[in-house]
Amino acid sequence: MYTQSLDTDPLANDPKEVSDKRELELKKRISEGYVVEPRDDMPERYRKTLIRQMSQHAHSEVVGMLPEGNWILRAPTLKRKSILLAKVQDEAGHGLYLYSATETLGVSRDALYEDLLQGRAKYSSIFNYPTLNWADVGVIGWLVDGAAIMNQIPLTQCSYGPYARAMVRICKEESFHQRQGFDLLNEMMQGTQKQKDMVQDAVDRWWWPALMMFGPEDSDSIHSEESKAWGIKKKTNDELRQTFIDVTVPQAETLGVTLPDPQLKWNETREHYDFGKIDWNEFWRVVSGSGPCNKDRIGVKKKAWEEGAWVREAAMAHAMKSKGR
Ligand code: 3HC
Secondary structure, X not given: OOOOOOOOOHHHHOXXXXXXXXXXXXXXXXXXXXXXXXXXXXXXXXXXXXXXXXXXXXXXXXXXXXXXXXXXXXXXXXXXXXXXXXXXXXXXXXXXXXXXXXHOOOOOHHHHHHHHHOOOOXXXXXXXXXXXXXHHHHHHHHHHHHHHHHHHHHHHHOOEHHHHHHHHHHHHXXXXXXXXXXXXXXHHHOOOHHHHHHHHHHHHHHHHHHHHOOOOOHHHOOOHHHHHHOOOOOOOHHHHHHHHHHHHHHXXXXXXXXXXXXXXXXXXXXXXXXXXXXXXXXXXXXXHHHOOOHHHHXXXXXXXXXXXXXXXXXXXXXXXXXXXX
8 A cells, every 4th residue: 555655844745845755756666666556545647647548548449449340240251240249349348447447546437438529538540540441450450459459568567557457458359359350361362353452452541540559759749758757658659669560560571461661671780670751740630630530430429428328327227226226
């Protein structure tokens, strides 16, 4: 149990000084491996940045169901339909774990959801691109879930217990998501030229937005430094992006697709792939709401929230009745 030690000296209890002292003390405890739990008395800045990141992570999961959900009824075989159903259902579960973990910080799910629906909270920009054909479903699994795994594995060691534990379960399921996407594409790449062309076109459309999932370059990341000091972020945006590129290029070669970056080249000295410039104007344009599908995505979520009101009321009434209230 973490309880901050307040100095007995009355002068030392200047609010600003006390809060700085508590923050420094907790950061030191975290750097020594302390895992913060909901009942710990935590500094407000730590709590707030956790709510920001965890709620946006949850929003990304539930909005992330929409692009692929669009293809469940049009899957080419029963096998592919059941795999896609399982995957989209997993994403809903990931959202629930993460909303529940965020609620342990004293914020309600309704309030979080309202922030999403009113545009006050973000979700991953990748989900604002359209899924034009079946190859997109495979590329989302391979690249988007592949990037998500890269970004989420370090979070299994983050300093906030409920978030870290949610990540362990989520990362296991993401591995299935990535694998099924690669398998789907591999099957198409053994198919007709038209199928191969569909896969290549999808890779061309999703590659750069997938690299943007890791966030802005470290020099433009407003939260990284504090997030690392709180033991939330273990690796920087650029480090994770680079690792993702390094592991994905050989996979693309195995699939037989070309990644749409003429500057992609193994650098013996760096022992990493060099890659081209990311279009950060596109990133911020999509993040700020002007992507191809932003309005549609939020519109669908608002409609679901309104149409689901009766379910929430019925569940609440049942819960109250079963508690004899
Ligand atoms: N899309 C939308 N907004 C983004 C973004 C992206 N890809 N990357 C960064 N941003 C936002 C940040 O939220 C922040 O805005 P805010 O102050 O309003 O929150 C701003 O851009 C500056 O970015 P920073 O790098 O300073 O922000 P972070 O330190 O929070 O880093 C992050 C961004 C790497 C996404 C980090 O928040 C993170 O690791 N989040 C947890 C993982 C996550 O949310 N992944 C999203 C995908 S989940 C998914 O793909 C589901 C899978 O099943 C398909």
